[in-house]
Amino acid sequence: xxxxxxxxxxxxxxxxxxxxxxxxxxxxxxxxxxxxxxxxxxxxxxxxxxxxxxxxxxxxxxxxxxxxxxxxxxxxxxxxxxxxxxxxxxxxxxxxxxxxxxxxxxxxxxxxxxxxxxxxxxxxxxxxxxxxxxxxxxxxxxxxxxxxxxxxxxxxxxxxxxxxxxxxxxxxxxxxxxxxxxxxxxxxxxxxxxxxxxxxxxxxxxxxxxxxxxxxxxxxxxxxxxxxxxxxxxxxxxxxxxxxxxxxxxxxxxxxxxxxxxxxxxxxxxxxxxxxxxxxxxxxxxxxxxxxxxxxxxxxxxxxxxxxxxxxxxxxxxxxxxxxxxxxxxxxxxxxxxxxxxxxxxxxxxxxxxxxxxxxxxxxxx
Numbered sequence: 001x002x003x004x005x006x007x008x009x010x011x012x013x014x015x016x017x018x019x020x021x022x023x024x025x026x027x028x029x030x031x032x033x034x035x036x037x038x039x040x041x042x043x044x045x046x047x048x049x050x051x052x053x054x055x056x057x058x059x060x061x062x063x064x065x066x067x068x069x070x071x072x073x074x075x076x077x078x079x080x081x082x083x084x085x086x087x088x089x090x091x092x093x094x095x096x097x098x099x100x101x102x103x104x105x106x107x108x109x110x111x112x113x114x115x116x117x118x119x120x121x122x123x124x125x126x127x128x129x130x131x132x133x134x135x136x137x138x139x140x141x142x143x144x145x146x147x148x149x150x151x152x153x154x155x156x157x158x159x160x161x162x163x164x165x166x167x168x169x170x171x172x173x174x175x176x177x178x179x180x181x182x183x184x185x186x187x188x189x190x191x192x193x194x195x196x197x198x199x200x201x202x203x204x205x206x207x208x209x210x211x212x213x214x215x216x217x218x219x220x221x222x223x224x225x226x227x228x229x230x231x232x233x234x235x236x237x238x239x240x241x242x243x244x245x246x247x248x249x250x251x252x253x254x255x256x257x258x259x260x261x262x263x264x265x266x267x268x269x270x271x272x273x274x275x276x277x278x279x280x281x282x283x284x285x286x287x288x289x290x291x292x293x294x295x296x297x298x299x300x301x302x303x304x305x306x307x308x309x310x311x312x313x314x315x316x317x318x319x320x321x322x323x324x325x326x327x328x329x330x331x332x333x334x335x336x337x338x339x340x341x342x343x344x345x346x347x348x349x350x351x352x353x354x355x356x357x358x359x360x361x362x363x364x365x366x
Contacts, residue, residue, distance in 0.1 A: 030054075041119055098115060147191055154184045205331075212249045215277070218238055244360065266315070268292070283354045283356060
């Protein structure tokens, strides 16, 4: 039974709408139709349906692949996801996945074959990059874990020297031991930051959620901040109507503490730091507002990138790894929240932690 022109038109329009390459052959291998996607992949010329054999328009390597597929379809009725790496011309290398089956028709004598071709090169490259990222994360996690043990010993022996041999050390020697401990603690913080980033990247950050009052977190942060920023004026505004939220209290305290510490570090002329907590629509928001250096639009665009630091004359003496805000963002997102920033260069910044109000009834999913 011959296909009507109306059906041919419908069929062509249908295969043109598909996101992968399609070719339809009759039982003798003549090309009945193909879509634009397979034409672009193989560089096919236009042909009259039913008059040209596939071997006449395909490169030899592709023709051999089609021979194998058609032979298998003839014997089994279908081919599923046959993968092949094919070089077109002298340079272009494609990773292909081909499937084929007999075309379902009312006339069993026709036995047309439909071949579907998916170009997998981009997916394979994406898989390769994901694997490299996984290996990098595992390497970083492994090496930092290996560093923690000897570093803990260094800090411990520095403490021991300070406690047991203080009277035997002169001032310079005491200072040296103090520097050893101080630098050891700094390295320990850096290692912990790297480990936290690795956990966030790998999706292995585990939350210990408990019903937590936001005011308790703010009060705890305020006690520490007042010791760090003795020349600052701190203002706290926490709405009394805020419900308790299911949060990892330790991580969320670190989030707010990091934002307040940054406000102190990047406000060289002291001033006022304000912490506000309030409900806005279906969210609970915590804002940390400073009157410090502020940031340019360019810096804001890169603020949450790993190891990014704002580089100006005013920030040269400020220590940091460039991971604090990356970790802060990761901790917030693990709770299903977001972080927003508004800043004016020379006037200050506002960091807003936005947590979904549903955390008052449901634990975060991570």
